[in-house]
Amino acid sequence: MVKTKNKNYLYVDIAQNIEQQILDGVLKMGDKLPSVRVLKQEYGVSISTILEAYYRLEGKNLVESRPRSGYYVIFCANSVPDCPTKTNPGNRAVLGNVTGMIIDFYEMIGDENMINFSLGVPAPELMPIAKMTKTIHETVVKLPAGGTYYDNIQGSLNLRRQIAQRTILWGGAITEQDLIITAGCTSALSLSLMAVTKSGDTIAVESPVYYGILQLANTLGLRVLELPTDPATGMDLDALQRILREQRIAAIMVVSNFSNPLGSLMPNKHKQKLVRIIQEYEIPLIEDDICGEIYYGRQRPSTCKYYDDSGLVMWVGSFSKTIGGGYRVGWVAPGKFISNVMKLKLYLSSSTSTIPQEAIANFLAKGRYDHHLRRLRETLHTNSIKYIGAISNYFPEDTKVSKPKGSFLLWVELNPKIDISVLFERAQAQHISFTPGSIFTLQKQYSHCMRLCYGIVWSEKIDQGLKKLGELAHEMLFDM
Template identity: 65%
Template sequence: MKNTSKTFLYNNIASAIEEQINSGVLKLGDKLPSVRILKKEYGVSVSTILEAYYRLEAKSLIESRPRSGYYVIFSKDKLLKSPEKTAPNSKASHKSKAEIIIDFYQTINEKDIVNFSLGVPAPELLPVAKLSKTMHETIIHLKAGGTYYDTIQGSENLRRQIAQRTLLWGGNLKEEDIVITAGCTNALSLSLMVVTNPGDTIVVESPVFFGILQLANTLGLRVIELPTESSSGMDLNVLKKVLRKQDVKAIVLISNFNNPLGSIMPDSHKKEIVKIIKEYQIPLIEDDICGEIYYGKNRPSTCKSFDDSGLVMWVGSFSKTLAGGYRVGWVAPGRFLKEILRLKLCLSSSTTTITQETIANFLMKGRYDYHLRKLRQTLHANSLKYITTIGEYFPKDTRVTKPQGSFLLWVELNPKINVKEVFNKAKEKGVVFSPGTIFTLQNQYQNCMRLSYGLPWSIEVEKALKQLGKLLKNSSL
């Protein structure tokens, strides 16, 4: 209990100072109160004050200067502007970018590169040892060592744990409302296959995760991309206009920390889109895969939390937070539960027993929440370091998102810069990122890129960003 109390104290002190830095009360170059003064002011130990300062240093908000004290080194005024609202056309598209994406994927596992294209946090940020220990404990106690087939709906233990976690965003799901899948992509594909047929049209954000585009292409679906704000998500006014004119069969939406833009829909927008789909009786497939990686005080809500018609199909996974290779995801399909179960029975019958039960036990033992707290702190600190470094080394007219969660940055450069050309040059220098063109079916985002800050911060990472900035500056000449 003592350690918990101490953690609470230094987090409170760090948060109070961070708030003053963000609000401009503490400005760039200001000296912070000495450790001795804060110790007396808060009535805590020196180690508690130092821990608070260490946390602020990790976020690149302050720095220690020998024999002088701690100083503010961060200013919102020095941050780059956010990207403009996207402006795709509202025509339905049906084409494949498989060749571009395959070429991109060929670089992912190459050695001796700094890989900013990672779609998951680096292994160093994941609890690999504790997961392995949990798996060993799980196998020992599983019937037949977990070699048996599980039920079609999936592990009851895991479904119960996922259902309990919906309380964090105002949900009230039960274990019988959830179906376990082989990762998030499997959950998305099952959902799309249940509510659409080849030739149908779906609506997505723009830019949009390329995996959704490839799924749509594989299923023979036409895609309408809608304008999206980097802060608040899909433009709902344009959505209404599209639904009045076109026969749309489903909406696919990443409501919290969109990939790649990082947008998060405010509650008012989530309520509004649920109202819209109810009026038009159109299912909404809500991908909430990064909802647990938030930087604020509370876990953001979901569209599912406002759904009273069963039209929201809530999809998630442990791939971005715990173990991508375990391939454990889920869908809470609402009124489409029976159809999902029938389709899963035909396609895969059941999901891997051992990985399901391992994650269920990891959650039951409280290890998941402990890991998430550390992961959020690390990624939040990373986001500030990456953004500050981009501001220092990239062209001055660069725009970059300011994420409130997840581990992705969307970077918008001068229209004269062709990011695909820079991608090839950067690869030769040992730096890889995700070109903006793979996140759309339209002719756009040639001057954009997605950067993952899921890599631990290091001198190599800073050098790679500096190298990338140099290439971008040369490309704009």
């Protein structure tokens, strides 16, 4: 009898085993899968469990059922586009501003009829809005003064305990005293940067990098050094070491798990190496782990913080991508810089809104969060396969696309002859929006790249939107 790892969700393990063989090309398009009765005997489970596994694979457009014949593979691993190339930005620190580009970009995506692939969060339909509304009501009733009092500067003790407990999932040993609650992830990143840098300093980041980091650096008067980055494994650590031998870096910022926009996942050995590097040079590392909980594998990926015994890693997170950005609840475990961050928070905001903190703490404590995350991960993983399949079918043959193992973003690299700004304008005219690659850098690069968000409920409209976007890309190549 074949053994599975997850005793509570046997059909999930069975589906994942078959899915991996399909994605690896072991099972090829047109192959007939074992019958329900054969798998029932092999796994020692019920027929309904095997059927549930097959329904799960059907939902991801990996297999199909043929009447009186069985299940067949309909996904071709060989047709999946190649992964984007490793980036290679210049090795000069830049003080620059992308705010104007971002404002222009957002002004163009306000149309409610737009097929919006430019979202930076999963769509509201995928968020636990009804359950959170109920939890907020239950929380307000129980809080003293209805939660209208100022909270502790460090943040809700209940919430800090819940966050600390969740670090067990990646082997962390963080306590509630190590954490500071902030008004979202951007606030946590801002406080962290201000605590370890001053105007004129240089910070090192991945390239491409989330444009919010570029805005933040410009606001603080920081120079940005973009480092080569692999779409699969993240920041090039050899390049980082070469830079550190030549110039002073005040801080390093990295999204180790499912970066924005590349979607890279830094392997554990790379995380360990990165921590060794910062300890050697005594450089603070600000680790943005905002999407660490949105993983597709069997367990949550670890963090750089796990390998840190020096206090140099400042671990940052938020519930913006998993519960809702409007609650504005994030956190930072600043390590040895905790007193600096506490002082800055006191000066700038004093405390964080009480009701969202306590409501989210209750949501986590009652197990509702984990139930929601399981469904969210499944939906997003399914969407990623459908999006990549659609890109393979509709976009030019030389298109390259990332293969994320978590989160909800795809990085798409088109033929270098395609001007992404022109494609963006043509797509806008067709009520389709995406994020141009050029706003993820301070250098003249990624002008043929785009970021697509697949955190949207899949529908025929979404499929047609991707088809139209591919047609526009084909037309631009044909016009050249």
